Amino acid sequence: MFTFLSSLRTAPLSAQFGILIICIYLIAMVFAPWIAPYGETEILGSAFEPWSSTYLLGTDSLGRDMFSRIIYGARNTVGIALATTILAFLVGGLLGIVAAVMGGIVDQLLSRTVDVLMAIPSLIFALLILTIVGTSTSSLILVIATLDSTRVFRLARSVAQTVVVMDYVEAARYRGEGLWWIIRYEVLPNISSPLIAEFGLRFCFVFLFISALSFLGLGTQPPLADWGSMVRDNATLITFGDITPLIPASAIALLTIAINFVVDWKLHNASGLKDE
């Protein structure tokens, strides 16, 4: 942790900005009930009230406070995206390394299965499955994690393949080490930087994907606050020249940009390029 902080001091401005934004989001997530002036699902006034000192960003189509819902939205949208990404990495990353280390028939079997899953456009596939199994939060997480783990699998497999041909992996095999040791101690530490970079990017994609699904009505279900569905619910306001629906949209955009700044910085470090 200390080394992270000290490396942050030498980080470029864009990365520092990114970290700052991410921290603000995290604070909003954790302390939502204390920051938000009203409850998440509380109906307070009439629909579409303008911005005022009582309702900072006005109210939505059901008369709920927009500002409070945006803060709670961080919890749902970011929380679900995070859980999904972690799951996708556990499954996809592990299987990817296994495929690279074992090779042969195991590799073929896993890779071809992944090819089949990747052949179907993910949004359509997700819509299809969610329509069949229903739109609970857990099925949302499982479906998106499965779809995204295929991408993680591909990356993990290809970077692990460059590592498994190294002499130290051969030395470990020749020593008689088992599969788990090779994965955990020989391969994983050496591919962690591209995987961490991919984690950041993948998180953005998942996050946008959930917002898109919510916008289409298959993501987070009402009355839970979610930035994607908030854009949809209040979209009519745009026609009256009110920019309120753009605020949850820009909350999504800002976090995506912030994460990419941090990822760029990490990637630059991992590439070993040096500059003044």
Next chain:
Amino acid sequence: MTICEENLTSETVKQDTQADSLLTIRGLKISALLDSGWGEIVHGVDLDLKAGEILGLIGESGAGKSSIGLAAMGFARNGCKLTEGEIKFDGIDLMQASEKQKQSLRGARIAYVAQSAAASFNPASSLIKQYCEAPIKHGLMSSESAEKEAIELYKKLNLPTPDLIGFRYPHQISGGQLQRAMTAMAMSCKPDLIIFDEPTTALDVTTQIEVLSAIRDIVREYKTAAIYITHDLAVVAQMADRIQVLKDGNTVEIADTKTMLSAPKEDYTKSLWAVRNINREAKQQSVEDDYILQLKNISASYGNGTQNVLHNININVKRGQTLAVVGESGSGKSTTARVLTGLLAAGEGEILFNNKALPLNYKKRDKETLRHVQMIYQMADTALNPKQTIGQIIGRPLDFYLGLKGEKKQARIKALLAQVDLDPDKYISRLPGELSGGQKQRVSIARALAAEPEFIICDEVTSALDQVVSEGILNLLDRLQKSLNITYLFITHDLSTVKAIADEVVVMLQGKVVEQEKTDVLFAPPYHEYTKKLLSSVPQMDPNWLDNLLKQRQQERNQS
């Protein structure tokens, strides 16, 4: 050289003062970006080069040879910068010159030949196309005349089928040919200066000769000045008119080749010379047929098994001795090691270890067998996991094979580090990236020793190291053998290493064993024909060695 001559325009200098200074470097300092910030790696080096002269730059790795070589083109590698000093090429100040000005010089008047030709060619474009790039770009020739000249140069460099070879792709010709094609490319604009950065280091001795003589002839013919960077003294003795010895970014000594070889002044230079003459007392002959390992009628192949790379190999290794396997690259010596370890399962034959047949595939061998046959790799860089500390790397076999844990394990790790002459407290928690090449190789040795093996395979363990460091490694291995009675199988292409360490030698050629002999018998006549060629190809310190050898070979060819 006088000041007024230096101020003349470049054209007149080039024509009138052939014998005068072409390149002058004064007080050059180069800094590199280290983890802790900028650090100076070259501390004020002077260098003079006359037109048509060949200067040899030698020193061990990290001495700053390559950085100085690149600086002669006004170039600094990524993460390096030229901080101070003066670089004058033919009157042009390269420290002040704009990037555009320098680019117009590079390729046209200064050329560079890199160590690894295979990594420096564009694999997706034919050789002749890459040859023509520079002359066309600098507007010196049309592509037809450039191609014609390329064929001419290929002929002069003794490349086979010079008319056609240019249309091949880099992966279709051998390493030695590729290195010559690169030299041709460097000559394409008839530059005044070529920088050769270890052009033969990656080649084996027999190929090295061809490349050396080709480079030397062509450089002399076109009267090109050259800076020849190498860590091999015997090579530089053949090539250079003058030698400059570097150490840790400082000049140690400069002298004519003959003077330098016969009467080196500085202690450091003398120590470089001494390495070539390691002598080891002969070991007591063990009982005649106490074989620890026997390979019987081994044949092996890669891939689908249609083409054998090893044909009917028979090798016997006596207990407590060192057997060296020599041969040029592609002779199957490394494959023999892989078959022995079982990493490549042999197609046919038998491996006897302590008179007991071993399974041919390592996966079928038990832990105890695996423990007794250890391996040390050529490249310590890739053989040590960069994310594990030295303590973890050495500790794992202790834990895995011998079940040592906690305090006992730590104590054993420290003892092993001390055994390979590394300070235990200093190195135990470091990562491999923080060690030098020689230190990494010592860690590899400690890892092999940790398993307490009876037999160690050393696969070209010193070929990636410079002479001073590899002498240390060889002495260490020798000392360990005496105290622990370990048997070595030593794979190498360097015959001076063989002389230094081996009791017996196996010579391999094209996947077959040519002969197996005791070292002193092998290095004395009568020789087997191939062994003779191999022995005579090892560069000697005598500056006339290459001339004499080429003359002799020519005579033999004429006779037959």
